[in-house]
Amino acid sequence: MARYIFITGGVVSSLGKGLASAALGALLQGRGYTVRLRKLDPYLNVDPGTMSPFEHGEVFVTDDGAETDLDLGHYERFTGVAARNTDSISSGRVYSTVLEKERRGDYLGKTIQVIPHVTNEIKEFLHIGENEVDFMLCEIGGTVGDIEGLPFFEAIRQFAQDKPRGECIFMHLTLLPYLAASGELKTKPTQHSVKELRSIGIAPDVLVCRSEQPIPEKEREKIGLFCNVRKDKVIAAYDLKSIYEAPLAYHREGLDTAVLDAFGIDPAPALDLTRWVDVADRAFNPEGEVKIAIVGKYTQLEDAYKSIAEALVHGGMANRVKVKIEWVDAEIFDTTDAAPYLEGFHAILVPGGFGERGTEGKIKAAEFARTRKIPYLGICLGMQMAVIEAARNVAHLTDAGSEEFDQESGEKRFTPVVYHLKEWVQGNHKIARRLSDDKGGTMRLGAYTATLKEGSKVAEVYGTTSIEERHRHRYEVDVRYREQLEAVGLQFSGMSPDGKLPEIVEWKDHPWFIGVQYHPELKSKPFAPHPLFQGFVKAAKDNSRLV
Incomplete structure (x- = not known):
């Protein structure tokens, strides 16, 4: 039976x-335990799939x-444990499920209320896989006090009450702001945050205090006294040079010891942090830069593009180089020459996206990388733009484009080298989709197998001819153009x-030019860099020696 740790936040997001x-x-893995991590989000979207990246960041x-x-x-x-559908839930998903049950008559005509129906649904989710x-x-x-989060806080309060004593603890993360004018760390925001948490029936067992300055002993004592938390359970969280220093930094502050002590686990099992010492060494001691x-x-x-940025860092670790990322807005050279913006880089990556905005700039980026022999990695839309660039500029299909762009504009302007995927096979089932379907959850999503061509660059990178990668897209390169494009070298x-x-394309006469329809960045880890990112950064490193 799992022990539960509920992590809450206060003061600011x-x-x-x-x-x-x-x-x-x-850290718990380093002590020999098995773990699973979950996220409970209060927003009313069923999932973040239809949310703008500007609103919520990437969709994992x-x-x-x-x-x-x-x-x-x-x-x-950080853990290497593959997340599952049952590791993420939102208010929208909870309310949607509750209302579906009500419509089916599952509640036998009762009045549906937040307590107990919504909170019970959340608790049922928490029990999965325990x-x-x-x-x-x-x-x-x-943060604690958000009105939309109240059902979740009430649910975890009830859940901890239902469980035997000692099987659940609460860890609360707060801010200790530093006022330069007075030279003081202020504990009052943390005190108020804990007061708000306690007012809804939850008392924190461990406090993690984010601070830009060292926390003096007297301030820890004050926090412990006013928040009713033992002083050794007040853990400092300082700014770090790299997020991959976090396990080592939190261990130095005693987080894992505080958590195990809160569960009454004494003595604590021995800790092995060899993996994270190596990761930190690679992060802080590069032997070059790309x-x-x-x-x-x-x-x-x-x-x-969080996962892409981190996967590039992992590729840098594998090659003992620091990866300096520069973000280039594709719209800047939609109608101008790309060269002034892309010269001087050792490699170019074009990520995924939706809609036509910025796509002409991405096509020019693919052309620049192809003609200048610069390492290129195209992901999802980045692969599709590389194919369209090849069709237009090498295979002489000058009006090549994507059905997505015609759909958006409402007029037919392109030969659809990239088309809306209407059906595909997932496991033993055929899945069908229409353009008029709801947007949420209707893409080709999750892990699918791909077969690689023997002797290809990508087979060399992976070291195998069969792979499984995660997808998230509605549009595909049309296989009908394969023969025409392969005739010119793609x-x-x-x-x-x-x-x-088509899952992967590459230019045969290019040092390193690969486009993939899936999202390899989602499976990369600092202690196990994804082969594509490891190979891509190596190609950038090799190119840096030639520049």
Whole structure:
């Protein structure tokens, strides 16, 4: 039976609950425990799949096809435990389920209320898989006091009451602001946050205090006294040079010891942090630097490409180089020459996206990389733009484009080299989709197998000819153009097992130019870099020696 750790936040958002949860999971693993991490989000969207990246950052996709919060990416990167559909839930999903049950008559005509019906639904979610691991870490999104989060706080309060004593603890993350004018750390926001938490029936067992300055002993004592938390359970969370220092930093502050002590686990099992010592060494002791341009359309918010940025860091660790990422807005050179913006980079990455905005700039980025022999990695839309560039500029299909762009504009302007995927096979089932379907959860989502061509660059990178990667897209490259494009040198080096869906393309006469329809960044970890990112950064490193 799992022990539960509920992680809540107060004062302000974006303090690092997700990172703290992930780091704690890694520390518990280092002590030999099995863990699973979950995110409970108060927003009313069913999932973040239809939300703008500017609103919520990237959408993290699981193997089983769930569109989830980006914090699940942190969980996977730090623990290596693959997230599942049952590791993410939102208010929207909870209310949707409750209302479906009400419509079916499952509640036998009773009046449906937040308590007990909504809170019971949340508790049922928390029980899933409780016999599979030693520790279940559940992060509650938002901050204490948010009106939309109240059902979740009430649910975890009830859940802890239902469980035997000692099986649940609460960890609360707050802010200790520093006032330069008076030279003081202020504890009052933390006190008020804990007061708000206690007012709804939850008393924190461990306090994690985010601070830019060292926390003096007297301030820890004050926090412990006014928040009714033992002084040794007041843990400092300082700013770090790299997020991958977090497990080591939290261990130095005693987080794992405080948590195990709160559960009454004494003595604590021995801790092995060898993996994280090596990760930190690679992060802080690079032997060179490469400059990589990410040419995208959501560059104003770096969290929109969070997994890609981290996967590039992992590739840098594997090659002992620092990856200097520069974000380039694809719209800047939609109608101008790309060269002035892309010269001087050792490699170019074009990520995924939706809609026509910025796509002409992405096509020019692919052309620049192809003609200048610069390493290129195209992901999802980035692969599709590379194919359209090849069709227009090499195969002489000058009006090549995507059905997505015609759909958006409402007029037919392009030969659809990229088309709306109407049906595909998932496992033993055929899935059909129409353009008029709802947007949420209707894409080709989750893990699918691809077969790689022997002797191809991508088969060399992976070291195998069969892979499984995560997808998230509605549009596909039309296989009918394969022969025409391969005749001019663009090799279709990865296909779906039935040979109908192109998964990977590469230029045969290029040092390193690969486009993939899936999202390899979602499976990369600092201690296990994804082969594509490891190979891509190596190509950038090799290119840096030639520049």
